[in-house]
Amino acid sequence: MTQQQLGTLLTWSEQLHPTRVVISGEWTLIHYRLLEPAVTQLAARLDVQTTFDFSQLKALDTSGAALLVKLLGEQRVAVLEQIAPHLAPERRVLLATVAHSLRGFTPPPSEKPPGLLLELLATVGRSIEGFWHNLLALLAFIGLTLQTLLSVLPRPARWRVTSLVANLQQIGLNAVPIIMLLTFLVGAVIAFLGSTVLSVFGATIFTVHLVVFSFLREFAVLLCAILMAGRTASAFTAEIGLMKANEELDAIQTLGLNPVELLVLPRVLALLLALPMLTFIGIISGIFGGMVVCALTLDISPTMFLSIMQSSDAFQHFLVGMSKAPIFAFLIAIIGCLEGFKVSGSAESVGIHTTASVVHSIFVVILLDAVAALFFMEMGW
Structure with missing residues (x-):
């Protein structure tokens, strides 16, 4: 050409x-x-x-x-x-x-793209680094919250009673119907499945022990904690995150107020009070759901059910389950508030940290529940 x-x-x-x-x-x-x-x-x-x-x-x-x-x-x-x-x-x-x-300029040599194994290792490394930073931030925020709590407790004039009561109503009272329904259905399902399996061995009477043991020790507190992680932790993150996005937190600091004392403590204390009460309600509802199934399918009357429950050392199991509720409540509230303070100022950031608060809360709850189960089993409690 x-x-x-x-x-x-x-x-x-x-x-x-x-x-x-x-x-x-x-x-x-x-x-x-x-x-x-x-x-x-x-x-x-x-x-x-x-x-x-x-x-x-x-x-x-x-x-x-x-x-x-x-x-x-x-x-x-x-x-x-x-x-x-x-x-x-x-x-x-x-x-x-x-x-x-x-003049004298030479283009930089093109970098060879990393292999699949190197990319996988880099992704794992970034995940571990992110987990470590999140853990340090959580521990630091727990220390800040406890320090603020100890400084406020001796001064009743600084107690936020109105905010505490409002959060207690929102967190606890408004969650009672869903807790009762959820635990009732789970109790009924456990009783039905337990009776189906145990009937093969002719031991359907032990369905009562299964329902009582599982709800007193594990299911009631775990279901309530997971529900609070999805319902309450996300609400804490969204509320505080929107306040930060609208620069309300800056206004609070400009007025000389402490955001942790004003926003975090009432929410943490409200959840500390609400979750044990919701756990108690969940225990009653779950056992009642199992009692209904036993009465309808196994011909175990409520009187017999309560008699078997009374003879199964239920009080010790009840104490084990209730002892975990305040710990779960404290960590759920702390994680929800911490993620709210991490919001950068956009609606996308609010959504990302709200999702993160739910995921992190549920992860921590299940992890601690597994550790507690192993500990109590080794201690013979």
Whole structure:
């Protein structure tokens, strides 16, 4: 091919001697990706006798000037007044400046993309680092909350009783129906499944022990804690996060008030009071659900059910289950408030940290419950 054309920007003819290159159109950033391969290919084929025509050049910026410098070479740019006398002076200055800036410049070597194994290890490392930072932040926030609590307790005038009661109603009283329904249904399901399995061995009477043991020790407190993690921790994060996004926290600090004392303590104390009470209600509802199933399917009357329950050392199991409720409540409230303070100021950030508060709370609750189960089993309690 003796004549080639790249759109309306670059035309060259090898039929003529010497070769003639016509620069036309707009040599700007928008056309850089189109021009760069052609300029690289053509620059290697030009000789010293090649002529250039800039009469049709319309627009030129620094990216286009860099391509022209690459096409012309430093020697031609140095004598640009001779080879392109009709080129505007400001464009000659631009080409000379770009040529001077590119002198001695070498593009950085392209990095080889990491392999799959390296990417996997990097992802694991980032996850572990993020977990460590979150753990440190949680411990620091727990210390700050306890310090604020100890400074407020001896001063009744600084107690936020109204906020505490309002949060207690929202957290505890409004959650009673869903807790009762959830634990009743789970208790009924456990009793039904237990009776189905135990009937194979002719031991359906032990369904009562299964329901009582599971709800007094594990299911009631665990279900209530998970429900509070999804219902209450997310509400704490959203409320505090929106306050931070609307710069209300800055206003609180400007007024000389402590955000931890004003926002965190009432929520933590309210959940500390509410979760044990909700756990107690969940225990009663779950056992009642199991009692209903036993009465309908196993012909175990409520009187017999309560008699078997009384003889199964239920009080010790009750203490074990209730002892975990305040710990779960404290950590759920702390995580929910902490994620609220982490919000950066956008609606997307509020959603991300609300989700994180629910996930982290449920993870901590299940982890601690597993550790507590192992501990109590080893202690024989």
